[in-house]
Amino acid sequence: MAEASPTTHRSIESLAAECSQAARQVANLSTARKNRVLQHMADALLDHQASILDANNTDVSGARDDGLPEAMIDRLVLNEKRLQKMAAALREVASFSDPVGQMSATTTRPSGIEVGRMRIPLGVIGMIYEARPNVTSDAAGLCFKAGNAVFLRGGSEAFHANHAIADALHEALEAEDVDPAAITLVPTTDRAAVQEMLTLNQHIDLVIPRGGEGLIRFVDETSRIPVIKHYKGVCHLYVDAQADLDIADDLLIDGKTSRPSVCNALETLLVHEDVADTYVPRACALLREAGVTVRGDEQVQARVPDVEPATEDDYAAEYLDLTIAMRVVDSADTAQDHIATYGSNHTEVIVTDDLPTARHFARTVDASVVLVNASSRFSDGGELGLGAEIGISTTKLHAYGPMGLQALTTQKFVVYGAGETRHPVPERTA
Amino acid sequence: MAEASPTTHRSIESLAAECSQAARQVANLSTARKNRVLQHMADALLDHQASILDANNTDVSGARDDGLPEAMIDRLVLNEKRLQKMAAALREVASFSDPVGQMSATTTRPSGIEVGRMRIPLGVIGMIYEARPNVTSDAAGLCFKAGNAVFLRGGSEAFHANHAIADALHEALEAEDVDPAAITLVPTTDRAAVQEMLTLNQHIDLVIPRGGEGLIRFVDETSRIPVIKHYKGVCHLYVDAQADLDIADDLLIDGKTSRPSVCNALETLLVHEDVADTYVPRACALLREAGVTVRGDEQVQARVPDVEPATEDDYAAEYLDLTIAMRVVDSADTAQDHIATYGSNHTEVIVTDDLPTARHFARTVDASVVLVNASSRFSDGGELGLGAEIGISTTKLHAYGPMGLQALTTQKFVVYGAGETRHPVPERTA
Secondary structure (H helix, E strand, O other): OOOOOOOOHHHHHHHHHHHHHHHHHHHOOOHHHHHHHHHHHHHHHHHOHHHHHHHHHHHHHHHHHOOOOHHHHHHHOOOHHHHHHHHHHHHHHHHOOOOOOOEOOOEEOOOOOEEEEEEEEOOEEEEEEOOOOHHHHHHHHHHHHOOOEEEEEOOHHHHHHHHHHHHHHHHHHHHOOOOHHHEEEOOOOOHHHHHHHOOOOOOOOEEEEEOOHHHHHHHHHHOOOOEOOOOOOOEEEEEOOOOOHHHHHHHHHHHHHOOOOOOOOEEEEEEEHHHHHHHHHHHHHHHHHOOOEEEEOHHHHHHOOOOEEOOHHHHHOOOOOOEEEEEEEOOHHHHHHHHHHHOOOOEEEEEOOOHHHHHHHHHHOOOOEEEEEEOHHHOOHHHHOOOOOOEEEOOOOOOOEEEOHHHHEEEEEEEEEEEEOOOOOOOOOO | OOOOOOOOHHHHHHHHHHHHHHHHHHHOOOHHHHHHHHHHHHHHHHHOHHHHHHHHHHHHHHHHHOOOOHHHHHHHOOOHHHHHHHHHHHHHHHHOOOOOOOEOOOEEOOOOOEEEEEEEEOOEEEEEEOOOOHHHHHHHHHHHHOOOEEEEEOOHHHHHHHHHHHHHHHHHHHHOOOOHHHEEEOOOOOHHHHHHHOOOOOOOOEEEEEOOHHHHHHHHHHOOOOEOOOOOOOEEEEEOOOOOHHHHHHHHHHHHHOOOOOOOOEEEEEEEHHHHHHHHHHHHHHHHHOOOEEEEOHHHHHHOOOOEEOOHHHHHOOOOOOEEEEEEEOOHHHHHHHHHHHOOOOEEEEEOOOHHHHHHHHHHOOOOEEEEEEOHHHOOHHHHOOOOOOEEEOOOOOOOEEEOHHHHEEEEEEEEEEEEOOOOOOOOOO
16 A cells, blocks of 8 residues: 655644644635636646546555455546546536625624624634545635635545645645645545644644544544534435325435435335325335335335345444335324434435424424435535535534535624724723 | 532433433424523522522532632622522523524525525533533523523532522423423532533533633543633734724723723734824823723833833733733734734724725634724623623634524524425336
């Protein structure tokens, strides 16, 4: 495996300090200048195509030599088309409206002061990710547009490509006189460097880990810096007594089969007992036609005898493949209890035409995205209208759900007055 | 010092688990029912006046026996008037509009789905505080109105009063059939219990420490739960070349002298050199008339020779008394550099009539509250229109600046559709 020479802790810290210094410049760049940099980044990726693909070849050969699984190698591979998508993503970020400097509506207080809130960058975003080299440019572009510097620690598998991509991005920063430390790629991929990075809360404001559950747990347990994360998506489709069953069919097939390996795919179908005699056999037939294995509780098995039994483990499982758990419930409340027990606060769907049931589900289900009569697969930054997604949060602090540019900012209070004081100022003798 | 019998770690955890269970109920209470509970809490505080004041007497005697400083005893003491203020604060919280369930404007996406965001509670708020028993009811009221359960760990000095107050609050919860675990007071005040509490990230969603810097550092360094905090307020008043000096006078006196011990009081005055010949002597005279000691740099001393010299320590100091540092700067940028070096991201003020200078300062100074021609003393949840304040954050994640009810909530995405799928669903043979 390719590995840089060991970097001392001292130099990880000094890199982070420089990145934090650069963040002050990025915070105050005009929108026009940021957009020019983003366009230039896209151009540079394509200009550097040969060296990036060469570097990626080195990574892929190393990964094959190390016997990495084919699924990981697929995430690692770059080609002309993938590079064009990365460039296009940067141009898309340039087209997004700039959150920085946006003022909320102001209120005039009884004291006379006018109070508003202005969106400002967070500072330095630390990204910790694994094999996908496209994250290097995707994350850099989003963080930069939101006025932040980014401190990138990619996986060792993608070491050479990440560096070639960072070189291209730096060319774009330098062309617009922006401190290249605004996009810092940590030059070492050993775990000690990550551990050191996670102590630098004086320089790094937020850490977003992207990768397997092991990586995320390690980051969350080690970090002195706030971490935004999600572990998994155990998403449910609840088909209510008052459901339109044609809609249920569509959401079931789209949610389970359009891309089973992603976190907003369905894992469990809950069916109200009033429609179970009709819908359980219908859903099983439909799923099986689509190649999906069904595991059901006793009530499902009573209606479709050859269904495999579902266990507690099935209800908690994020299958990420063509398997689904199925259960019959006696009410919407029981469905919600099941979701509260086994769900992952990610994405939950109800199919119903009954307004009070829909409103109650939307209001009380604790998930970052709750959908009524729409597919779980819409739980995505782009589909929800955030533009693009830097990550997703299933914890509630700062952001809950898919995170776009706005989640990379915060708000400060800005107050204008005409000399107001909180208390009357005494007459002065002078 | 009064101290409960040691509680095992097991029971701290089981208390937190019960509190977390109660949070599910509180999250879904109607606004009317929450307001009835809050009114009932206010009544109960007054009904229990005798037992609360008795308990407080026990605490105060213990504190005197232990030789606690008079300033701390002042924070500890309750009396009829203070209890009435606590009750009035609860009634005021009842009058605030309920953030829970508020829907943002919705957007219709090209796919046809309608996307909005709904405010929801955070879950369980852990409060760790010192001598002030009023925090018990203030924090409980705000957390409850925002749909959260609260896990309170008060200081050992206020042990008896905190329990008497909690008894009154529980009576109000029970009268409305709300699980009393929604307001849980940790029955022990030893540090081991705090340490255990700070590991319970499966039950507690957010920790807000209120107290001295030592307590806050301990909590921040120990906690596995996100912490919202501020350490200190080193607030600057910058008098620009284009300042209205009468406004400068008012903001200086209000900011420095109206309540020097609070975090939004002024600590340093920065004066542009173009107005220094006029304003430095005038400010010194004004401050001295108000009993304030001035420590100045060489340029201040050149204009008012008997001013004490200011050192680096003065620029970093949060005096919290009638002392101020004063420095002459050659530009607004130099003032901002000074603020970036010595400020605490809390509250910063500019006095200027020049629009570009005001806009630049408001945009680029990194502080949670930036004021133009208005007193630093307005940096307060009530004054800024938040209703009341649960705390203040000088870190940017989740909340920045004074935090009201809204900062005790987050938003989830709520999507309504009519059967939309992300990908076309294949024709079915069935």
